[in-house]
Amino acid sequence: MPVGTHLKHRRILTGVAGVAALALLVSGCSSASSAASGSSAAATSSAGATSSAAGSMSAAGGSSSGVTSSGAAASGAAAQAAAAKAAVAPFLVAPTKINQSVPLTAKIPTDKPWVLITCELPQCKTISDGAEAAAKAAGIPTKLLSYKTTDGTTMTSSMKQALTYNPVAVSPIGFTQAVWDSLQPQYRAAKVIITPLSLGDTAPSDVVTQGASSQLDYSSGGKTMANYVIADSSAAAHILVQDVPAFAVLKAYGDGFKAQIKSGCTACTVSDLDIAPAQLSTGSLVPAVIAALRKDQSIKYLVSTDGAFLVGISTALKAAGIDGVKIMGGSPDINNLTALKNGQQTAWTGAAENQTGWVALDIIGRTLNKQAVAPVDGGRVTQVFTQDNVGVPSATGMSAPADYQAQYLKLWGLS
Template sequence: MRKGTHRVVAAIFALGLIAAACGSDDPGTEAPTTEAPSTEAPSTDAPMDDAAAETAAAQALVDTYMTIPTEIGVTVGPSAAVPTGKKVAWLACELPSCAEVGEDWGKITDALGWELKTINVESASPGAGVQEAIDWGANYIAISGSPVAAFAEQFAAAVAAGIKFSFAYNGEAPADGILTSISGNDAVYAAGAKMANYIIADSGAAANVLMVNIQLFPVLVAEEEGMKDTFAAGCAACTFDVLPVQIADIGVNVPGLVASYLQENPETNYVSYAFSALPIGVTAGLEAAGVALPKQVGVDFDLTGLSEIVAGTHTAWTSNPKAYSGWVMAHAMVLDAVGDEFAERAAGEELPNFILDDAAVAQEIIDSSPMSNWKGPEGFADQFLALWGVA
């Protein structure tokens, strides 16, 4: 029996009961005559029509997700020359994704004439790193993934000292001391919805989905909600379940946990990974355990997902231009440095992305950069430098 599965059929049935209860409340209305039950077999045309309609609706959306973006998401540069000498602390976490977010910080600060200090931290407890940045005299601190709740004391101390934060992938709402929060909850919710629509279209509205997720991160919970809500609204026959794991499980316990789940729930035909590192070792683990491979998809590809698309063991991934996100974080700092508001904040925080399911394109991306990933729209770094007036 599938555990914890969200079945939208129950919700539709409940709505039917409500509609029946509200359908006629006129006390003067006579009770309808009860007809004898039909002996004819029920028609199966309606469910088939529903699935076809759900598939078509999802496919229409998916068709808009497949184009690789070419432009950056901001157009307004600083109103004055950017001052030199600012100090930026980049807090680099232990996850591979942080290496990509931090990939271009040296290039950015060199171009601006700013000073960079890279501080290694753990995602779940970056407080000591924030304190080191405070002690160093940073003007700006950049962090990816870690929510403020994980370093609340140091965050308050930094803001009190006049230090500003640029965040990525942590879902923080606008607040004093926060210049931007790139790809926050709304954006990652949308990414989850996009992948859910892809699954609906690809499966013919007949998907039993397991999502592997680390629920420590609010943005990944938002992604989970985006998938769940999309299946609920757009796929009556689909099921959706979640396998919660921890950071320490990546590449160690996740393969066995997924294999065990699939053995217990053999009807599962899709596994979706909340971000790039989660499928490390899973395909090999499933093959070693003799478990038939489901279709594997995910949000936020990197070399792992791209390589498996090339190999044919993964079906599709959404992009996530993590290097590009660093430039948007820096853009917020640049505007602040001249006293400008980030008027395009909402647009800037929505990262350009697409869904990739083409092996040839996946190989091109692998070959395109030192970290074998899609960094962002072609020429995006030059577009930012020109916008800042430092090209």
């Protein structure tokens, strides 16, 4: 049954700075199963043929080592595909539970404001709106400051201004820790914690808490997509990974994907296509992808660390006469999900960015209570979307779990 899915609409920016900011914020069930099952059947058939051939060669006094090796490889691929299928299966259904389960030992203080520092992009608004909704539900006042993604000094200024409100915590949304990291001594002196949201280079300290939706979440998403590819290809994929490694969250996704392919798929091959930020503003990303696919026609999987960058990819593939390439990756926008629904693309890992603020407030509560905080507070909810489960693509945030607000409020002792 299709699952109603709601993901953010992500604007494709033409300026290099705008694209960089976008990246910093980004920071099928049956098809995967049938592919993995088919792999197992094929491996069994191959193993049987190998056994028969080996017996004949042995009787004739010949060597069977080559055939035996082939059978072992087939058996190994089947095992790897089965393991990947099992690993990705939970992500093919809509999540029903948030990833936090331990109640707070005390309620979050409501006498001081939570300062949020947002930007001018729609993605920032989705995240900050979710954070304000979490604070309102918990009875915590908020103060909203802003910065411009084209000018890092505006983030630094807002981080300084935030301290003047005597906050319970300050949460910068996106950009990079480098522009405010030098302010940690001031925050330490003021006894104010910093809880970053959607930051790709979060470095926790006694001042900086675990981040909500950090590089750890993106790396995990890449690993999940790798398992999807391994299962779908019967552990024999040749993959083109298109990345923009200058952006930390995208590099984390790409690195997570490639690490899992390396450890979980002996026969898989990865070809890298690293794009420089300047190429994004000139519209040369898709032509570079087409050139790479033309150069090596054995590539049948295209994995992008940021789906929003693949504007016009389906049309370009058709014009180039390239078919049989499955398109997938991370951080899909409404265009990717629509193409997924129409069968033009294959799979995307999506996340509930409108819940990032709820995760952040949970981290703040645990930190103030001196409770243990798991890395990224257990992680954000995510799902691998396919044509079978994408439902009706939407420009709003992913809504699953349907009752996530109630689940958080229960943990916080407010329901």
